[in-house]
Amino acid sequence: MKEDLDKRDDMSYLQTAGRALSILKMFRQENTLSLPAIASGLGVGKTIAYRLVHTLMTEGFLVQDPLTKQYSLGEQVLLLGFCAVQRQDVKRIAHDFLWNFHERTKISTYLTIPCGNQSLCVDRVVSDSTGRLSTVFVGGVYPLFCGATNRVLLAFASPQFQSGYLRSLELPEEEMAQLAEDLKQAQARGYDFTHNRLTEGLFAVGFPIYNSSNQLVAGLSVGGVDDPARPDAVEQFVQQGRQLAVEINNQMGSNYYSNLIY
Structure with a gap:
């Protein structure tokens, strides 16, 4: 896609941060996602996807169901959303x-x-x-x-x-x-x-x-x-x-x- 090519040509664009944000965008259409689904959506291996997901969980932007192992949005996303709405x-x-x-x-x-x-x-x-x-x-x-x-x-x-x-x-x-x-x-x-x-x-x-x-x-x-x-x-x-x-x-x-x- 042209948008992806533009990003690769942008020397100031940080790919790791972009991938983390892309994970959050995936939840616009889905309430929960598995690690394989996230990796597939990013076009990366499970190891890279896991590190990104782990970082987002640590910062409170994602949570994981201990039984299903599915990921969903965490409270930090909600707080940011309400801050944006209030403004x-x-x-x-x-x-x-x-x-x-x-x-x-x-x-x-x-x-x-x-x-x-x-x-x-x-x-x-x-x-x-x-x-x-x-x-x-x-x-x-x-x-x-x-x-x-x-x-x-x-x-x-x-x-x-x-x-x-x-x-x-x-x-x-x-x-x-x-x-x-x-x-x-x-x-x-x-x-x-x-x-x-x-x-x-x-x-x-x-x-x-x-x-x-x-x-x-x-x-x-x-x-x-x-x-x-x-x-x-x-x-x-x-x-x-x-x-x-x-x-x-x-x-x-x-x-x-x-x-x-x-």
Whole structure:
């Protein structure tokens, strides 16, 4: 690969450090890995792979199950990840908006960011009724195609990313077609909506959040419990959620919503 050739030509590139980081990247797709799998993924022998893995374990970046001998990510990776998330402008800026919104409306809110081919929940403020049912938690990683809380990141991603992601899914043809249509409709109306997709009994409305360069950086969702006595609830959530999204986008320096006509 051209990337590997570029690395070999880079006199400042440290191969050992690069290999150690490559091991950590392998866990983007797998929860656990064996030593042979790691060695194969690196294209090196088991002895070199073992030394790298042993070093990562010593520093707390990997742990090994004593029974299965499988490796998984250690707490140091988690701590670094949360440090990175805490420093993100979108979480810092949105946090007070989420709490103020909840105090006014008692509506549950969630903030997610792209994390590779998945969604990472970085903040949430939930009502008592929603919180008992919700399966989305801060620090949780979720598939992009499940629920408006996460799917909004896919719906408003670049066409290149979206098409590549859809090709990677192993879904029945009919389900894939429906997902593609849902994403298209979400883009057209400016928000995504799902019902009973991620959590039974809940609906969610998702809105994109952009930075000052109008790059998609997060997804905001508002959600609630199905209430047959309030058929207009969803539309109210759409209006209130959109206003919250506008406030956060404005604070982020984005003019995305000012260019939309509702």
